Amino acid sequence: MTEMPHPRGKLTSGRPLSDLTWLRVGGPADWLFQPADHEDLAAFLRDLDPSVAVFTMGVGSNLIVRDGGLRAVVIRMGRGFNSITIEGGRVTAGAAALDAHVARKAAQAGVDLTFLRTIPGAIGGAVRMNAGCYGTYVADAFVEAQAVTRGGETVTLRADDLNFRYRQTDLPEGWVITQATFEGRTGDPEDLDRRMADQLARRDATQPTKERSAGSTFRNPAGFSSTGRDDDVHDLKAWKVIDDAGMRGASRGGAQMSEKHSNFLINKGGATATDLEGLGEEVRKKVFQTSGIELEWEIMRIGDPG
Ligand SMILES: Cc1cc2nc3c(=O)[nH]c(=O)nc-3n(C[C@H](O)[C@H](O)[C@H](O)COP(=O)(O)OP(=O)(O)OC[C@H]3O[C@@H](n4cnc5c(N)ncnc54)[C@H](O)[C@@H]3O)c2cc1C
Numbered sequence: 595m596t597e598m599p600h601p602r603g604k605l606t607s608g609r610p611l612s613d614l615t616w617l618r619v620g621g622p623a624d625w626l627f628q629p630a631d632h633e634d635l636a637a638f639l640r641d642l643d644p645s646v647a648v649f650t651m652g653v654g655s656n657l658i659v660r661d662g663g664l665r666a667v668v669i670r671m672g673r674g675f676n677s678i679t680i681e682g683g684r685v686t687a688g689a690a691a692l693d694a695h696v697a698r699k700a701a702q703a704g705v706d707l708t709f710l711r712t713i714p715g716a717i718g719g720a721v722r723m724n725a726g727c728y729g730t731y732v733a734d735a736f737v738e739a740q741a742v743t744r745g746g747e748t749v750t751l752r753a754d755d756l757n758f759r760y761r762q763t764d765l766p767e768g769w770v771i772t773q774a775t776f777e778g779r780t781g782d783p784e785d786l787d788r789r790m791a792d793q794l795a796r797r798d799a800t801q802p803t804k805e806r807s808a809g810s811t812f813r814n815p816a817g818f819s820s821t822g823r824d825d826d827v828h829d830l831k832a833w834k835v836i837d838d839a840g841m842r843g844a845s846r847g848g849a850q851m852s853e854k855h856s857n858f859l860i861n862k863g864g865a866t867a868t869d870l871e872g873l874g875e876e877v878r879k880k881v882f883q884t885s886g887i888e889l890e891w892e893i894m895r896i897g898d899p900g
Contacts, residue, residue: 599641603630603674611659614651614670616714617808617859619867620659621897623649623668631674632748632772639770640746642667648744648768649896652719653692656808658893660867661900669770671718677773680705684737686775689718693725696776701786706778707735711790712797714809718771724758728793733758735776744768761813761892802852806861811851811874812836812889833857835887839880846873859893868900 598605609626612618629635639648647666651657675688678696680703687696697711709730713720721739724732736758739751744767756763765771797803812832833856836842842856848865851873852858859870878889
């Protein structure tokens with residue numbers, strides 16, 4: 595058995611991951627590491643056998659962990675990585691700071707990062723996924739990020755290194771984002787507050803925000819871009835092609851394509867990862883049969899089948 599380093603943070607073997615994800619499914623990770631701080635994380639990665647796989651998770655709002663779990667060290671950051679500092683219009687947030695919290699603190703200081711308010715993840719996941727909504731993406735506000743490489747070295751990443759695209763970046767495997775700096779337009783705190791309240795209300799009206807989901811299940815399929823931006827190419831709507839295939843409300847075990855928003859896969863209670871992924875694959879098949887469109891998963895699926 596591989597000898598593990600002895601960090602100051604918490605290292606647990608055979609830790610179930612289901613309670614750490616929004617969908618509440620998934621088997622155990624070989625190891626879960628919760629680093630105490632940046633130095634602890636860097637030393638751990640430096641000392642960890644290079645053959646051991648590393649997977650960093652945020653708050654699991656874009657993940658299906660399969661029922662067999664993960665043969666890897668899962669890194670999950672908490673206290674020690676959730677500071678938020680604001681200086682001259684620039685907001686620097688730790689990887690574990692929640693997007694909503696960052697948006698609210700920025701708004702109080704008159705900095706517009708309102709697009710982060712309704713995204714339920716944390717900052718590391720937001721950068722990795724180029725998260726965004728209502729037409730603004732992390733790429734639009736990104737200044738730089740700090741990361742620890744798989745070998746334990748601390749590096750600064752600029753936009754060119756990450757190559758932001760629609761819901762994806764080129765972050766190398768095993769690298770861990772520890773903090774990111776953003777710059778937003780200035781705005782009146784009360785106006786920014788009002789905009790965030792509007793966005794929350796819009797979400798509640800159109801999405802199953804009270805259900806267990808992982809947000810949009812599939813990327814919007816590529817169509818015509820009026821601006822030429824990669825982000826805007828995806829102007830066909832996944833929910834529309836799912837509706838056209840008759841899959842709104844379809845279910846398997848405890849998994850369902852939401853009646854409220856057909857691109858949201860939800861755990862109605864007691865779903866397994868196999869139910870959720872199986873239903874998603876059934877939707878992809880039906881959509882392909884009816885429209886010839888091959889939907890691509892936006893939710894990341896990781897780990898071994900049960
Ligand atoms: C109700 C709901 C609504 C949503 N709406 C939106 C939306 O409007 N727009 C949008 O973009 N997304 C949306 N999402 C999806 C999700 O919230 C985002 O993708 C979010 O950025 C994921 O963050 P997370 O912390 O949960 O990351 P996780 O789901 O834990 O991980 C996602 C990916 O990021 C990587 N990652 C996480 N943290 C780090 C880190 N520190 N270093 C390196 N890699 C890391 C993981 O390895 C994984 O590849 C929604 C989800 C839900 C449940």
